[in-house]
Amino acid sequence: MRNPGAAPGPAPTWRRRWLAWWDGRFRSLCFDLLFTAMVLQGVSAHHTAPTPLAVCAMVVSAPALLLRRRFPWLPVAAAVLVAFTGAVGPVACVAGYTAARRWGPCRRLWIAGSVVTLAMIPGYYRGIAGSADRLAYVAVVPLAAVGASVLLGLWVFQRGALLASLRDRAEQAERERDLLAERAVEAERRRIAREMHDVVAHRVSVIALQAGGLSVSAPDERTAEIAEVIRRTSASALSELRDVLKVLRDHQPQASGSGPPALDGIATLVDEATAAGTNLRADLPDPLPRVSGAVGRAAYRVVQEALTNAAKHAPHAAIRVTLEVTKDQLQVTVTNRRGAVAGSAVPGSGYGLIGMRERVTLAEGTLRTGGTDDGGYRVRAVFPLGTDKVAA
Incomplete structure (x- = not known):
């Protein structure tokens, strides 16, 4: 006292x-x-x-x-x-x-x-x-x-x-x-980690195994290539999911070599989508600009989510990914034309654009989405550049 x-x-x-x-x-x-x-x-x-x-x-x-x-x-x-x-x-x-x-x-x-x-x-x-x-x-x-x-x-x-x-x-x-609130948050994090492990990790593992089996017994070379792309993508998703589960359950920071993809991962996204048969064109600057960790991750997720949405809502449509660097800004633009066929039956969560906007806002950027004159769809994110804000 x-x-x-x-x-x-x-x-x-x-x-x-x-x-x-x-x-x-x-x-x-x-x-x-x-x-x-x-x-x-x-x-x-x-x-x-x-x-x-x-x-x-x-x-x-x-x-x-x-x-x-x-x-x-x-x-x-x-x-x-x-x-x-x-x-x-x-x-x-x-x-x-x-x-x-x-x-x-x-x-x-x-x-x-x-x-x-x-x-x-x-x-x-x-x-x-x-x-x-x-x-x-x-x-x-x-x-x-x-x-x-x-x-x-x-x-x-x-x-x-x-x-x-x-x-x-x-x-x-x-x-x-405060202690009870921290315990409640910890319990919720562990519950989410268990659900993600039991449901998502299991389903993605099954996809990876089936794609691996298909690549071995494929009737032609093209089918084997597509199955191999699916297998690699599923394995990459499992790796990223494992890192997320580790953070949720153990609060352990990610190792320097196993962190989430950043700006340099966009090229990998483009290669994987092209290998899967997507009509995709990418205009990426060489070398890539030096950005903060938050901006790099947000730009990567914007491109990833935009490609996923384009594949779901406008399958087989032409897609263009553009990264433009000005004096103090990085512009990420993903544009897809109108799909020739109806959208796929893959269900959507309804939170893709919401999560994309949240990521861009956290990186101090702005996001604009909407249709184009030819019936397509465009996603444009603008991020500030600054080497003094580079983060791990």
């Missing part, structure tokens, strides 16, 4: 250094200066003339009251030193409050309270000398005054302790909530 007497929050460096004795708060220093001036005014008003005793009382009380937050025992010592002056009451009450506020209900508080109570008796006795009917109260009034100040200080101390406890409980509850 925090110390109730400590400062409630962090303060600037210069305030912590110059106002360390006032809990780092300027208003506390101002309050203590004003309070000390008021007490000294009361001490001086108690004496009709500036006697040496009154001057001594003010000299001793001033630093004790001003530095009471840092040294709670100073008001107690001041009350003892000015015990024989008639104005010891305010100093003694401040000493009782300060000790209770800083120390709480401990042994030091009871010792300090007893000392300041006894210190008030001589001064109070001098003030009522000659009034025999009031001598019975010579110990009652000091005890009541110091007792009230101590009770007030204990109340402030307990209130600070309660607020500190509530603050700690709130922070602990927030930490537990």
